Amino acid sequence: MKMLPLLFSPAGKNARLSIVIYHRVLPKPDPLLGGSDVESFETELKYLTKNFNILPLSEAVKRLRSGTLPSRAVSITFDDGYADNAEIALPILLKYGITATFFVASGFLDGGRMWNDTVIESIRQVQGEVLDLNEIDLGTHAMTSLDERRRALSFLIGALKYLPQEARQSQVEKVRALISADLPDNLMMTSDQVRQLHHAGMEIGGHTINHPILTSIGNAAARTEIAEGKEILEGIIRAPVRLFAYPNGKPGKDYQVDHVNMVRQLGFDAAVSTAWGAARDSDDCFQLPRFTPWDKSEFFYVSRMVRNIFHKIEVA
Numbered sequence: 001m002k003m004l005p006l007l008f009s010p011a012g013k014n015a016r017l018s019i020v021i022y023h024r025v026l027p028k029p030d031p032l033l034g035g036s037d038v039e040s041f042e043t044e045l046k047y048l049t050k051n052f053n054i055l056p057l058s059e060a061v062k063r064l065r066s067g068t069l070p071s072r073a074v075s076i077t078f079d080d081g082y083a084d085n086a087e088i089a090l091p092i093l094l095k096y097g098i099t100a101t102f103f104v105a106s107g108f109l110d111g112g113r114m115w116n117d118t119v120i121e122s123i124r125q126v127q128g129e130v131l132d133l134n135e136i137d138l139g140t141h142a143m144t145s146l147d148e149r150r151r152a153l154s155f156l157i158g159a160l161k162y163l164p165q166e167a168r169q170s171q172v173e174k175v176r177a178l179i180s181a182d183l184p185d186n187l188m189m190t191s192d193q194v195r196q197l198h199h200a201g202m203e204i205g206g207h208t209i210n211h212p213i214l215t216s217i218g219n220a221a222a223r224t225e226i227a228e229g230k231e232i233l234e235g236i237i238r239a240p241v242r243l244f245a246y247p248n249g250k251p252g253k254d255y256q257v258d259h260v261n262m263v264r265q266l267g268f269d270a271a272v273s274t275a276w277g278a279a280r281d282s283d284d285c286f287q288l289p290r291f292t293p294w295d296k297s298e299f300f301y302v303s304r305m306v307r308n309i310f311h312k313i314e315v316a
Contacts, residue, residue: 009278009309015069016278016309017060020048021290022078025089031146032124032153038088040296045096047301048074056099056203057243061270061288064281074305076100077272077290079207079245081108083186086193090200102197103245103272106232107209108188114211115172116157122181123153136174161248165212191236198237205243206230206268213248214255223262230266242269249274251287251316260286260316277313287315 009016026037036044048054055063057075064073076093078085081104093100108114123131131141131152138159141152156175160168176183198204208214208225209232217225226244233241244263248254251273263271263286270285277289291311293304 009072009306011069011071013067013281015064015067015071015073016280017064017069017288018052018074018278018305018308019057019060019272019288019290020074020076021272021274021292022076022089023080024082025084025092027084027088032149033120038092041089042092043296044301045092045098047298048076049096049098050298051302052305054098057101057205057272058203058269061243061285064279065285067281069281077205077245078102080114080211081105081189081194081207083189083193086189086196090197090202093202094200099201099203101203101205101243102194103205103207103243104189104194104233105207105209105211105247106229106236108211109194109236110188110190111185112188113183113185114188115160115169117187118172118176118181118183119156119160120153121183122176122179123149123156125181125183126179131179133175133178136171136178138171138175162213162216164216165210194233194236198239203243204233204237204239204241205245206233206241207245208247211247214246214259215253219258219262222259223266226259226262227266230268240267242267244268244271246271246273249290251275251314256316260284273314275314276308277311278309279313283313284315287313289313 025041029037052072052074053070054074060073060075063069085102126143129144131143133139142148160171206229209229214222230241246255272288272290275289276291279288291308293301295301295304
């Protein structure tokens with residue numbers, strides 16, 4: 001299988017950098033959400049280590065700029081700062097000798113919870129066959145099957161995601177209250193776990209304080225989110241934070257050129273989006289694309305990684 005990515009991602013000036021994105025690694029599959037669990041994550045690392053050259057993102061960026069990137073180059077990243085990154089993913093990464101980059105939203109450390117997780121965990125706890133959210137203009141949703149819960153969750157996330165931050169949080173708290181959900185406060189990392197990742201050789205990157213969609217807030221607020229998120233993490237690990245991930249990460253929709261300029265001016269070396277594709281040396285290192293294949297077999301996993309090399313990169 002190595003020959004397939006080698007053909008389309010050679011070394012040197014014509015090299016391409018593929019960056020894989022993760023969020024969580026759970027002990028076992030989540031029937032509501034799906035996503036990565038221990039078994040699937042380790043299988044994917046086996047595919048990647050066997051067929052690609054895995055580099056720390058900071059090294060990959062430097063080598064991309066200098067034209068010295070190896071063939072089949074891949075970096076691995078995690079977004080948001082979930083506790084399972086330290087508890088579950090870290091030991092597996094160390095087992096395979098892989099350095100990953102963890103983009104941490106600093107405001108949720110030490111007992112915080114992201115708004116989408118409040119919605120997810122609330123839906124998980126709904127009792128009865130119907131969820132009536134009409135009094136907060138979010139409709140009525142059947143709850144008799146996993147598929148119906150998934151559809152309700154998809155609707156709610158979509159309806160709330162692009163609201164102004166304060167309005168969104170208000171609605172989220174009303175959803176929680178109407179469901180009477182008792183929610184976990186240990187989903188996100190502690191500051192000690194961030195230090196644990198850093199001391200284990202992992203890279204820590206900025207991801208703002210509160211994970212706002214940057215286009216939904218003013219430029220002054222966006223700059224504060226980016227700069228202070230960086231400063232908080234640097235205070236925790238006592239080392240520079242040089243890499244950044246745009247929250248949500250869709251170019252032109254979730255962040256714009258102004259935000260790219262802020263990241264550059266604030267002393268970061270590179271930044272990543274959630275646009276698909278693989279970067280060339282001529283691409284903007286402050287808008288590096290990322291992608292995660294979902295295939296279960298090695299052949300289709302590697303084939304999808306290769307197809308992603310040819311995806312046209314979107315930028316702000």
